[in-house]
Amino acid sequence: MAPASKPRIVQIGPLSGSPVAQPLIDAHFEPFRLWEEADPIAALQREASSITAIVTTANYGCTRQIIEAMPALKAICSWGVGYDSIDIAAAREHGVLVSNTPDVLTDCVADTAWGLMIAASRRIAQGDRFVREGHWGQVHGSFPLGNRVSGKKLGILGLGRIGEAIARRGQGFDMEIRYHNRHARNDVPWTYADSLTALAAWADFLVIATVGGAGTHHLVNAPVLEALGPDGILVNISRGSVIDETALIQTLQQGKLRSAGLDVFEHEPQVPDALRTLDNVVLLPHIASATHETRAAMAELVLHNLQAFFETGKVLTPV
Secondary structure, three states, rough: OOOOOOOOOEEOOOOOOOHHHHHHHHHOOOOEEEOOOOOOOHHHHHHHOOEEEEEEEEEEEOOHHHHHHOOOEEEEEEEEOOOOOOOOHHHHHOOEEEEEEOOOOEEEHHHHHHHHHHHHHHHHHHHHHHHOOOOOOOOOOOOEEEEEHHHHHEEEEEOOOOHHHHHHHHHHHHOOEEEEEOOOOOOOEEOOOOOHHHHHHHHOEEEEEEOOOHHHOOOOOOOHHHHHOOOOOOOOOOOHHOHHHHHHHHHHHHHOOOOEOOOOOOOEEEOOHHOOOOOOEEEEOOOOOOOOOHHHHHHHHHHHHHHHHHOOOOOOOOO
């Protein structure tokens, strides 16, 4: 008996964030590699009229144009927790399910937030450069002092899964914790701040863990940054669009903010020269979930969402 044919899916871009992701997809599905097409929309209209599922990532997303070029489309399964790059409104208009990969990356992203907090406050990256460049023992004076982390005040913008994991770690550092959300939560022990500016004015550290998209675009603006103040430290592991990057640069340059730790940027992978030349900023290339364990778990969840759709017509982790 001939083996059953594998279901065809459209793949928006390469799954290069994990060595196991593409082999998993290839083993169970026949992907139409859209990124290899010179004219993607024409290729969809030619090749994908009967394909019902898309696999994509938070970076590649999925546009209304792609959705409307696939009349049989019923599911978009995304690799990543953020989905602001997917046209959710278009998907809902056309009755298309959308899934992401929550939970499996929560701890590693929270760990990265803490790594950036410690690196920015204790000048870890600067200390590394100081030693590598041969300055230790060769320059007048000692390495500049940093700031204590434990016992300080931690403000969190966005108390979802990741924000809550960041807060729990803060308890281990004996920190006082407050948060700002759309709404207060009655299932957590931390204090709700009904104003982001007030939270920033209170906090020593402000960590951004909210979702991206139009609703949070430039939510962290010049007044918020100035409220955080010259002793404040900003960390972002959510989406670059949440921060007004121009205002952040000006605030750092003018000494109105002590330092920042950034894993995401407004127009990544482009990072402004002004940020790259500042010595009081720690910069990462959007790697908060980039561990072998987490990326493998994300790949498996994408696979399971696709399999569930083809078997039941539903996805496991709908957005």
